[in-house]
Amino acid sequence: MQHNYEYVCCGSGSSDVWKNFKHVLVDELQSDYVACLSCWRVITYKKKDGTKGMHSHKCTESEKKPTQQKISAFVDRRSVPQHAADHLKTELVKFLAKDIRPFSAVTGIGFQSFCQTLVNYGARYGQFDVTKALPDRTTIARHVPEVVTKAQNDVRQQLAKCEHIALTSDGWTDDYRKIAYVTVTAHFLDHEMNLKSCVLNTGSVEEKKTAQVLGNVVQQVAADFGVDLKKVTVVTDNAANMVAAFRDKCCRLSCFAHCLNLVVTDMLLIDNNDFQTMLTGCKSLVRHFKHTGLQQKLKKTLKQECPTRWNSTYAMLESILEQYEEVHEILNARKELRFLYAVDKDVLSAVVSFLIHFKSASEMACCDKKPTLHLVVPLHHRLLTSVCADRDDDHPVVSDLKAKGRTGLTTKVRLETRHDVAAFLNPCMKGLHFVPAARKKAALESVRKLMLEETDDQSPTDLAADDVTEVTHCRL
Numbered sequence: 126m127q128h129n130y131e132y133v134c135c136g137s138g139s140s141d142v143w144k145n146f147k148h149v150l151v152d153e154l155q156s157d158y159v160a161c162l163s164c165w166r167v168i169t170y171k172k173k174d175g176t177k178g179m180h181s182h183k184c185t186e187s188e189k190k191p192t193q194q195k196i197s198a199f200v201d202r203r204s205v206p207q208h209a210a211d212h213l214k215t216e217l218v219k220f221l222a223k224d225i226r227p228f229s230a231v232t233g234i235g236f237q238s239f240c241q242t243l244v245n246y247g248a249r250y251g252q253f254d255v256t257k258a259l260p261d262r263t264t265i266a267r268h269v270p271e272v273v274t275k276a277q278n279d280v281r282q283q284l285a286k287c288e289h290i291a292l293t294s295d296g297w298t299d300d301y302r303k304i305a306y307v308t309v310t311a312h313f314l315d316h317e318m319n320l321k322s323c324v325l326n327t328g329s330v331e332e333k334k335t336a337q338v339l340g341n342v343v344q345q346v347a348a349d350f351g352v353d354l355k356k357v358t359v360v361t362d363n364a365a366n367m368v369a370a371f372r373d374k375c376c377r378l379s380c381f382a383h384c385l386n387l388v389v390t391d392m393l394l395i396d397n398n399d400f401q402t403m404l405t406g407c408k409s410l411v412r413h414f415k416h417t418g419l420q421q422k423l424k425k426t427l428k429q430e431c432p433t434r435w436n437s438t439y440a441m442l443e444s445i446l447e448q449y450e451e452v453h454e455i456l457n458a459r460k461e462l463r464f465l466y467a468v469d470k471d472v473l474s475a476v477v478s479f480l481i482h483f484k485s486a487s488e489m490a491c492c493d494k495k496p497t498l499h500l501v502v503p504l505h506h507r508l509l510t511s512v513c514a515d516r517d518d519d520h521p522v523v524s525d526l527k528a529k530g531r532t533g534l535t536t537k538v539r540l541e542t543r544h545d546v547a548a549f550l551n552p553c554m555k556g557l558h559f560v561p562a563a564r565k566k567a568a569l570e571s572v573r574k575l576m577l578e579e580t581d582d583q584s585p586t587d588l589a590a591d592d593v594t595e596v597t598h599c600r601l
């Protein structure tokens with residue numbers, strides 16, 4: 126029995142692969158086969174299986190056709206040969222040694238960008254003498270104002286396109302010159318919904334840092350970049366002058382990581398002789414290793430506590446615990462075990478195991494690449510109800526630390542409705558099971574209010590009624 130075969134195009138497919146295939150008709154009925162337009166080889170196709178078979182088809186006719194290599198195949202190399210990479214490492218070592226630079230210099234974004242610029246110019250203009258191309262340091266210094274002005278204008282243009290902006294501000298004092306500084310940083314989402322941050326200004330403050338002075342400094346910086354302070358949220362520490370500086374001016378939130386640092390600082394001041402003796406002994410031990418050059422005998426250096434650096438006490442205790450046996454061996458060989466007598470390993474291990482939870486929480490909250498507001502409430506709840514909960518097998522020192530921690534988490538961490546709303550809007554936490562009923566109710570009311578405000582902002586002619594819920598959900 127003879128059959129009549131035909132080939133017809135199928136324009137319904139959305140994939141580009143359909144440009145190279147036709148459906149096979151048998152007696153004017155569509156079959157489960159398609160034919161390649163180059164080699165006319167027939168392969169199986171079923172709509173439920175998709176176009177995987179067509180994508181994997183290797184056409185014998187197209188393979189026979191000679192293809193000319195593009196010029197990019199010769200010049201667009203994404204990596205250098207191994208011998209070139211080895212030579213590059215040698216030259217970097219020489220650079221660090223001759224200019225007395227730290228190893229981290231080669232990991233800087235600015236350094237890598239400058240190197241890439243030199244490579245691009247070499248590819249465009251050929252080999253050239255960098256000593257003649259690089260400007261003098263005086264020329265560079267004179268060029269700084271122009272670069273700063275251009276960068277400020279670029280930031281102004283970015284911020285002008287943003288509907289929602291947040292600011293963070295902090296101050297510190299240069300102990301050597303006794304000059305006070307205040308930094309203002311902007312955080313915003315670009316057109317691709319990537320969280321960006323940029324320092325708007327770091328300037329000295331000659332007057333006393335009162336609430337009015339700090340508020341005026343931040344307001345002037347915001348105005349210079351076209352930001353209305355009434356429409357932004359400002360995140361600061363819990364200092365009284367910072368809290369008062371933005372009262373009735375804008376929405377202000379306390380930095381959760383800073384609050385945790387205050388809680389840990391209070392915990393480390395507990396009235397427990399065993400803990401304070403161990404802490405003092407650890408400081409003396411690290412100081413002794415630094416002054417005598419014994420650090421070189423360890424695989425990792427012992428870290429010293431720095432009062433102004435977050436988690437530095439944990440870093441010191443953890444560095445000693447991790448190398449306790451090596452430290453003991455070195456001191457024993459020098460007959461200096463007296464430096465280790467005050468460091469009880471059991472107490473050290475128990476304290477490190479407890480403090481690591483606060484370190485992890487502060488690191489999760491400190492992130493400038495993605496939002497973290499929704500993490501504040503669950504992190505606070507976990508620290509308060511789980512980490513600081515008493516257990517029968519707790520070391521007495523840890524029990525005292527937990528009691529102090531519970532007090533600090535209750536009094537020093539300031540949770541607001543915005544924190545609960547942020548947690549609610551996270552799909553993983555929308556139940557808010559860890560939030561008291563009153564706070565949960567307030568959060569839901571705030572969300573409803575936001576949705577109503579968003580609905581009122583939409584023009585009836587631009588937005589259909591059926592789309593309101595979907596749009597407001599996305600904006601929230």
